Amino acid sequence: MSARPAALPEGSRVVIKVGSSSLTRDDGGLDLNRIDVLARLVAGMRQRGHDVVLVSSGAVAAGLPPLGIEHRPDDLSMLAAAASVGQGRLMARWQAAMSNYGVVIAQVLLTAQDVAVRSHYRTVRTTFDTLLDLGTVPIINENDAVATTEFNLGDNDHLAALVAHLVTADVLILLTDVDGMWTARPGTPGAAPIRYVPGGRSLEDVDVTGSGSALGTGGMRTKAQAATIACASGTATIIASADDAARLLGPGGVPTDLGTWFEPTGPHRPSRRLWMAHASRVEGRVLIDAGAADALTVGKKSLLLPGVVGVNGEFESGSVIEVIGPRGPVARGICRYASTEIEEVLDARGSGAPMPDHLVPVVHRDDLAELPRLAS
Template sequence: MSTVSAQVQAGRPEALPSGARVVVKIGSSSLTRDDGGLDLNRIDIMAGLVAGLRGRGHDVVLVSSGAVAAGLTPLGMERRPGELRLLQAAASVGQGNLLARWQTAMSAYGVVTAQVLLTAQDVAVRSHYRTVRSTFDALLSLGAVPIINENDAVATTEFNLGDNDHLAALVSHLVTADVLVLLTDVDGLWTARPGTPGAEPIRLVRSGADLEGVSVSGRGSAVGTGGMTTKVQAATIACASGTATLIASADDAARLLSGPRLPADVGTWFAPTGPHRPSRRLWMAYASVPEGRVLVDEGAARALTVGKKSLLLPGVIGVTGDFESGAVVDVVGPERIVARGICRYAAAELEEVLAARATGGPVPDHVAPVVHRDDLAELPRTAGV
């Protein structure tokens, strides 16, 4: 375990770990004024904080929402449109304006920025995923600050990366971040919606057990797409792969990131629940697009998650989808999706085995694992609504 990993495993730290690689995500609601325009003062403040982090020895990646919001006013739109083509138009206009503001603000501190717009294909296709990782490695090694957003101008409803909280978790994996900071308009996670009688802030989450009985429902703002549910889900995903996560209000960003202390009374710190994973397993778990599902019984699900075993044919009880050998599939237990992996059988072959088993006929002679342990990535239980 690296020195940084050891520091972030110990609970809520008093400071960001020395030399930690940090991904900072800031949402649309935190980057816009009440009238819908970009909050240039907030951008300037964040640029100074990013420069300060770099000056203290941290690599920094910024995931910035706000492209659609930045395009509303120039196009004469009063609110975020629901129609896809209008969203894409607003993103097309707003992304250039957004990046220009970040570049101007960062350059005042001598920081070089790099725009990286990602599509679902960039992370879903394994060869693209490796290329994106190499690009990030090069940019960070050269001292640049990548500014990331989804390429909303070409994203479709059927094939997109989802909200930017999920994107930030994916980026954390791509750059092997030590800490993910999700800045929003709420002071971290609360036991109930802030303002509800008896609601209290939660400052430390060590595991999913700490979230039992906690309500994280609620929709995002008028200019954003996320809410606390998406942030907790992103934190769960990031923590399962060794990246500690801090959810906090953007209003408290200066207290949190100006250093060297990390206030204990601000935001919610999610401690890592697993180690950093090899990039191949990260890709399988969070970036690949499953082509089908393999349903397994309780014993098989336990063997995969507790016993750390391969998936064998006797544990398979169903299959959905039409896929060939070598496809990525979800492995679904009685309660939830437990893993994702590369299936060594075609769907038709699994259906043949299941049909023979159901009729009492001779079962085809297959001995290879359905999904070998080396081709399997467990999925964490994420918080729901």
């Protein structure tokens, strides 16, 4: 496509993510007017034939004032406590607002376990499909009350990209406090908005170093990464200001002077590959040389032992591993060797022993999911 679309695809399935900074007032309380506006817009989208899933931040922010805490804490237990207090308050506000427009909502709190474990992942997909078939608007957040430092879904931009995979969304909309992506931080001399990113265009030269707000966890970098992940699997992505939500989500189409539209860089992929690439829990890493990286990405081949130059971590056969090339992560896949077996081969190679013939692939092509290059 050579030009930015001026409307959402007819009857498309849309995931909308709204961040903490867009749902809170300057004093830290929930912005009830913003919630009501978004509820009205979502109801209108439903009436026009769109399936809508909402990823809502704000649980921690909603829980801080009742606890008498002025600033977002760094301590994990304090964050969990604030989320536990705030999640109910947040959902009560969404429930009240959506019901005014005849919309039934469904709360879904996800954990990393729900998307990292394949059987859980399939169950969550089925649940989403059923909720959308019933005409509800699922409202998603991470279950921060039980998340751990070692095993969590990270920021809600990444969560929204995973949800877009789970529901096979046509469009992911990331609402934030900035009008899309810019060539440099807004206000910098010469900075200009980027309104359209065609499929395959590189963002490596774009400044995405801005941090998130005082109440949020993400910045433009996390949104660019979420867009890259979603687009690689067939989901167009829009990054836009929540202040422009009425123009962006209303019946008049998507104005081309708002936000940044990212075209998909690949087709919708089977859920198994989506799970391996972006939702599975990585048990270890295998380092490969440039030739093997080209064989995987250009030649679309399996990963063979001669291209492996190192191994990191301990894992068993059948584990999901990350494949690291000279320029960074290349793919994830299900390894057919244990880490100790790969290390034995590498040690034998280092001593000059010949490589045996007819070796089983380290990761077979059928068990491999390439990773998109993320904004750094």
